[in-house]
Amino acid sequence: MSEESSPATASPASTAAQGGAGRGARQSAAAAQPFVYLGRQPILDRGGALTAYELLFRGGAENSANVVDDRLATAQVMTRTMGQLGVSAALGRHYGYVNVDRELIFDDTIHLLPPGRFVLEVLEHVRFDAALVERLALLRASGYRIALDDVSALTDNLMLALPCADIVKIDLLQTGRSELPGLVAAVRAAGKTLVAEKVETGEDFELTRALGFDLFQGYFFARPQVLRVPGARASRVALVRLLALVASDVGVAELERELRNHPSVVVQLLRLVNSSAYAPGRPIASLREAVLAAGTRQIARWAQLLLYASGRDLPWGSDPLVQLAGTRSHFMELAARSLYPNNPDFADAAFMTGIFSLVHVLVGSTPARTLERLGLSTTITQAVDGHHGEMGALLRVALSAERGDDAAAQAVVDEAGGPFAALTPTLLAELNLWAGAWFSTIAAADETP
Numbered sequence: 001m002s003e004e005s006s007p008a009t010a011s012p013a014s015t016a017a018q019g020g021a022g023r024g025a026r027q028s029a030a031a032a033q034p035f036v037y038l039g040r041q042p043i044l045d046r047g048g049a050l051t052a053y054e055l056l057f058r059g060g061a062e063n064s065a066n067v068v069d070d071r072l073a074t075a076q077v078m079t080r081t082m083g084q085l086g087v088s089a090a091l092g093r094h095y096g097y098v099n100v101d102r103e104l105i106f107d108d109t110i111h112l113l114p115p116g117r118f119v120l121e122v123l124e125h126v127r128f129d130a131a132l133v134e135r136l137a138l139l140r141a142s143g144y145r146i147a148l149d150d151v152s153a154l155t156d157n158l159m160l161a162l163p164c165a166d167i168v169k170i171d172l173l174q175t176g177r178s179e180l181p182g183l184v185a186a187v188r189a190a191g192k193t194l195v196a197e198k199v200e201t202g203e204d205f206e207l208t209r210a211l212g213f214d215l216f217q218g219y220f221f222a223r224p225q226v227l228r229v230p231g232a233r234a235s236r237v238a239l240v241r242l243l244a245l246v247a248s249d250v251g252v253a254e255l256e257r258e259l260r261n262h263p264s265v266v267v268q269l270l271r272l273v274n275s276s277a278y279a280p281g282r283p284i285a286s287l288r289e290a291v292l293a294a295g296t297r298q299i300a301r302w303a304q305l306l307l308y309a310s311g312r313d314l315p316w317g318s319d320p321l322v323q324l325a326g327t328r329s330h331f332m333e334l335a336a337r338s339l340y341p342n343n344p345d346f347a348d349a350a351f352m353t354g355i356f357s358l359v360h361v362l363v364g365s366t367p368a369r370t371l372e373r374l375g376l377s378t379t380i381t382q383a384v385d386g387h388h389g390e391m392g393a394l395l396r397v398a399l400s401a402e403r404g405d406d407a408a409a410q411a412v413v414d415e416a417g418g419p420f421a422a423l424t425p426t427l428l429a430e431l432n433l434w435a436g437a438w439f440s441t442i443a444a445a446d447e448t449p
Contacts, residue, residue, distance in 0.1 A: 329354025
């Protein structure tokens, strides 16, 4: 990991010795935390301007990596960046450097990272051969830039790697000062961008600047910042089912039906679809549009990554927020069908409104700021943030029904008028029971091994 200084970094031997019980304890502790964390460390240009962040695994609020499994750490960095924080919140307008090992380089999930926003940073222990060279050539052809991490000497492996790379990060803590000019000259002759990493003093900065380095990273400029966001786990059972459907090459309608049962996966999917690589260029108002925009292959990649990165899952039935979102979304869908029996798009938008009416609670923000990042349609955003329009009135009816306030629900129905007259007190009571029974069925299935 590029930001670590040698005194603070566990050796491979000590990391291995901490395995077993230590690994399980860390994973259980992480799973029990209400927040997930992401580290980021600035990468600056010669004038001191921010050009990129290296994104780093953080298992908790403490500002240290404690990486046991490189691929798992990167998977969690990817899911937290793409699916929980969001690319814009994590990176702003800058590039993100993400550590990748050999296994992940050959894994299709790497394509979840938009090539216009991310640099793939090949870890120092990766050995280069013909297969790896060919794979990196394909990734570069797809638009990715490749960086070599923690370079400290002119080794045979480096000479094999240089033609595959765009950027070389030289580790100042591991490189002797007498060897540094020759190493820089060789990398510069190959036409690569030079990054000085682990710059810890003003003298380090002046030396590397004089040697012609292009970019700089290290404690001299800034220690990694730890970002946090409330954790929202996707059910492992839901992800397995989703992968099975994709593998069976089912139609969009069946995939949509499965996603409808799992609100947390829908939230992740919307983040994916609205990332810079997959954004459809218009607001999304239905699950069907989200599925079509992402494509089944991207959904499969996302589900695989979530499944790999997820920790211990709590049963849905024991998560009150998931229960509320699931019941509310189905109640609104049923009510929307009663208002407009021949308008499935309105019913679908009502379901989405129910799901996203509580997302701001998950991420600890306001509805306006949260919805802005999801790229939903105006109908949904205005309903959630301000209860405007027919969809907003329907959400108000749902909120009143949840509280058991029949008089308030009837007042909204009377105020809205028109087709809302179909929502009689008897029908609303029935819809509430049906929505609750629907969620109970889903929760029971989620708890089934």
